[in-house]
Amino acid sequence: MGDINADYVHNKNDYYQNTTEYHADRAPVETYSKGNGQQDLFAVKLDWTLKLSPKATIVWGTEANYTSSKGNLTISSIDKASTNYKTEENIYAAFMELRQLFNGLTLFGGVRYEDYTYKYSSLNAGSEIRKHYRHLFPSLKASFTNGSWNHTLVFSSQINCPTFRQMSNASYYGNEYMYQQGNPKLVPDRLYSLQLYSSYKFIMLSMEYTYQKDYIALSFYNNGKDNIIVSTYRNYPAIRKLNFYLNMQKKLGIWSPSLSVGISQPFFKYDYRGEEINHNKASVYAVFNQHFQLPHNYLLSSYIYYNTGGNQGAVSLRPFHSIDIGLQKSFLSDRFIISLQAKDIFHGMKFREKELVDAFHFTQTEDYHLWNFSVNITYRINSRKTKYRGKNSLEKDIKRL
Numbered sequence: 102m103g104d105i106n107a108d109y110v111h112n113k114n115d116y117y118q119n120t121t122e123y124h125a126d127r128a129p130v131e132t133y134s135k136g137n138g139q140q141d142l143f144a145v146k147l148d149w150t151l152k153l154s155p156k157a158t159i160v161w162g163t164e165a166n167y168t169s170s171k172g173n174l175t176i177s178s179i180d181k182a183s184t185n186y187k188t189e190e191n192i193y194a195a196f197m198e199l200r201q202l203f204n205g206l207t208l209f210g211g212v213r214y215e216d217y218t219y220k221y222s223s224l225n226a227g228s229e230i231r232k233h234y235r236h237l238f239p240s241l242k243a244s245f246t247n248g249s250w251n252h253t254l255v256f257s258s259q260i261n262c263p264t265f266r267q268m269s270n271a272s273y274y275g276n277e278y279m280y281q282q283g284n285p286k287l288v289p290d291r292l293y294s295l296q297l298y299s300s301y302k303f304i305m306l307s308m309e310y311t312y313q314k315d316y317i318a319l320s321f322y323n324n325g326k327d328n329i330i331v332s333t334y335r336n337y338p339a340i341r342k343l344n345f346y347l348n349m350q351k352k353l354g355i356w357s358p359s360l361s362v363g364i365s366q367p368f369f370k371y372d373y374r375g376e377e378i379n380h381n382k383a384s385v386y387a388v389f390n391q392h393f394q395l396p397h398n399y400l401l402s403s404y405i406y407y408n409t410g411g412n413q414g415a416v417s418l419r420p421f422h423s424i425d426i427g428l429q430k431s432f433l434s435d436r437f438i439i440s441l442q443a444k445d446i447f448h449g450m451k452f453r454e455k456e457l458v459d460a461f462h463f464t465q466t467e468d469y470h471l472w473n474f475s476v477n478i479t480y481r482i483n484s485r486k487t488k489y490r491g492k493n494s495l496e497k498d499i500k501r502l
Contacts, residue, residue: 103147103148103149103150104147104148104149104150105145105146105147106145106146107143107144107145107146108142108143108144108145109141109142109143110140110141110142110143111139111140111141111142112138112139112140112141112142113137113138113139113140114137114138114139115135115136115137116134116135116136116137116138116174117134117135118132118133118134118135118273118274119131119132119133119134120132120133120134120274120276122276122277130277131177132176132177132274132277133176133177134174134175134176134177134273134274135174135175136172136173136174136175136184136271137172137173138170138171138172138265138269139170139171139172140168140169140170140265141168141169141170142166142167142168142169143166143167143168144164144165144166144167145164145165146162146163146164146165147162147163147164148160148161148162148196149161149162156201156202156203157199157200157201157202158199158200159197159198159199159200160197160198160199160200161195161196161197161198162195162196163193163194163195163196164192164193164194164195164196165191165192165193165194166190166191166192166193166194167189167190167191167192168188168189168190168191169187169188169189169190170187170188170189170265170268170269171186171187171188172184172185172186172269172271173185173186173271174271174272174273176272176274183225184223184225184269184270184271184272185223185224185225186221186222186223186224186269186270186271186285187221187222187224188219188220188221188222188265188268188269188285189219189220190217190218190219190220190262191217191218192215192216192217193215193216194213194214194215194216195213195214196211196212196213196214197211197212198210198211198240199211205245205246205247206243206244206245207242207243207244207245208242208243209240209241209242209243210240210241210242211239211240211241212237212238212239212240213237213238213240214235214236214237214238215234215235215236215237215238215260216233216234216235217233217234217235217236217260217289218231218232218233218234219231219232219233219234220232221268221270221285223270223285230285230286232288234260234288234289236260236291238257238258238259238260239256239258240255240256240257240258241254241255241256242254242255242256243255249301249302250299250300250301251298251299251300251301252297252298252299253296253297253298253299254295254296254297254298255294255295255296255297255298256293256294256295256296257293257294257296258291258292258293258294259291259292260289260290260291260292261289261290261291261292261317261497262289262497262501263287263289263317263334263501264501265501266283267283267284267287267317267334268283268284268285268287269283269285270282270283270284270285271283272331275332277329278328278329278330279329279330279331279332280329280330280331280332281331281332281333282331282332282333283333283334284333284334284335287317287334287335287336288315288336289315290313290314290315290316290317290336291313291314291315292311292312292313292314293311293312293313293314294309294310294311294312295309295310295311296308296309297309303349303350303351304347304348304349305347305348305349306345306346306347306348307344307345307346308343308344308345308346309342309343309344309346310341310342310343310344311341311342311344312339312341313339313340313341313342314338314339315336315337315338315339316336316337316338316339316340316369316414317334317335317336317337318334318335318337318340318414318415319332319333319334319414319415319456319458320332320333320334320335320458320459321333321458321459321460321461321463322459323460330461337369337371338371340367340368340369340414341367341368341369342365342366342367342368343365343366343368344363344364344365344366345363345364346361346362346363346364347361347362347363348360348361349361355393355394355395356391356393357391357392357393357394358389358390358391359388359389359390359391360387360388360389360390361387361388361389361390362385362386362387362388363385363386363387364383364384364385365383365384365386365411366381366383367380367381367382367383367384367411367412367413367414368381369381369412369414369415371415371458372459373457373458373459373460374460378415378457380412380414380415380417381412382410382411382412382417383409383411383412384408384409384410384411384412384413384418385408385409385411386406386407386408386409387405387406387407388404388405388406389403389404389405390402390403390404390405391403397430398430398431398432398435399428399429399430400427400428400429400430400431401426401427401428401429402426402427402428402429403424403425403426403427404423404424404425404426405422405423405424405425406422406423406424407420407422408420408421408422415456415457415458416454416455416456417454417455417456418452418453418454419453419454421449421450421451421452421453422447422449422450423444423445423449423450423471424445424446424447424449425442425443425444425445425446426442426443426446427440427441427442427443428440428441429441435481436480436481437479437480437481438477438478438479438480439476439477439478439479440476440477440479441474441475441476442474442475442476442477443473443474444471444472444473444474444475445471445472445473446472447472448472450469450471450472451466451467451468452466452467452468453465453466454466454467
């Protein structure tokens with residue numbers, strides 16, 4: 102039995118920015134930026150399934166993926182010239198997976214081969230960057246069930262391409278002393294992951310170790326001509342992470358509580374002002390979620406989240422938290438629903454960051470004002486469930502937009 106899936110995505114956006122900077126001792130500095138971008142993504146996937154026996158199945162197939170991205174950006178500042186660029190990517194892949202069932206044990210083994218080409222063209226400078234990669238990605242999965250116990254061991258490997266903005270050479274204006282710029286010389290990173298899942302009744306535990314080669318993260322440099330700092334991206338040798346996650350959830354009458362606790366331990370280091378710095382501070386987080394099914398179709402819920410901060414790459418985060426509450430009332434056999442929601446009621450989702458990278462020390466607070474109160478009214482005209490039965494071949498590329 103064979104299947105074919107084809108997907109096409111077109112994305113177009115315009116960019117406008119007006120910035121006015123006021124100074125006590127001189128006239129305001131006004132900067133105007135404008136540009137546009139366009140991406141076209143196409144993918145086609147063919148796969149076949151062959152049942153070798155009642156307990157053995159083999160799946161194999163091919164996949165082709167083409168991506169085109171182009172854009173331009175102009176800044177009125179005389180310090181930065183306009184940017185006009187185009188990138189093209191082609192991926193050709195072949196894959197095979199074998200599934201074998203035993204008594205209580207299911208084994209999956211697979212391999213995927215990818216041929217990836219990349220071309221970047223600077224239409225202003227008339228220069229090009231070309232790259233060609235060939236990769237082999239093995240995978241393995243074993244699942245075992247014994248009564249209330251369930252165990253799964255997974256090894257996977259994959260490639261992660263940079264986002265389109267990370268790969269563009271466009272310079273975005275921050276202020277008269279700082280610009281943000283992409284890097285068309287980035288190479289995709291390779292992710293290797295080993296995961297273990299184990300569950301018993303209402304308890305679930307997972308452990309994961311990941312190794313990310315050619316890790317993509319922020320980098321900063323001075324252009325050597327003035328005081329302007331350029332924020333860009335580059336590949337670092339690697340980052341490793343060790344994650345633990347525990348979840349317990351159970352229904353006790355009208356009360357349905359859920360408690361989750363997680364630990365993320367990174368291992369990452371690079372130079373800061375000629376000295377090797379370790380960014381290995383763990384992040385511990387806890388989530389307590391609960392809801393009460395009250396009489397007359399009322400539903401009362403609360404969500405509590407706390408994170409100790411820790412390191413994310415070179416960024417050090419201070420603790421942050423969120424508390425949400427909600428009340429919902431349904432009518433007409435759940436077709437008409439009114440809900441009241443209060444999000445981050447104590448305004449704790451502020452991301453206070455510190456970063457030591459290259460020759461620079463940055464501190465900033467990202468406050469997106471996530472706290473809010475809302476009233477939602479929902480009426481379901483047709484409660485029949487519908488879903489797309491095909492497979493989206495462009496899911497990873499759509500996330501890069």
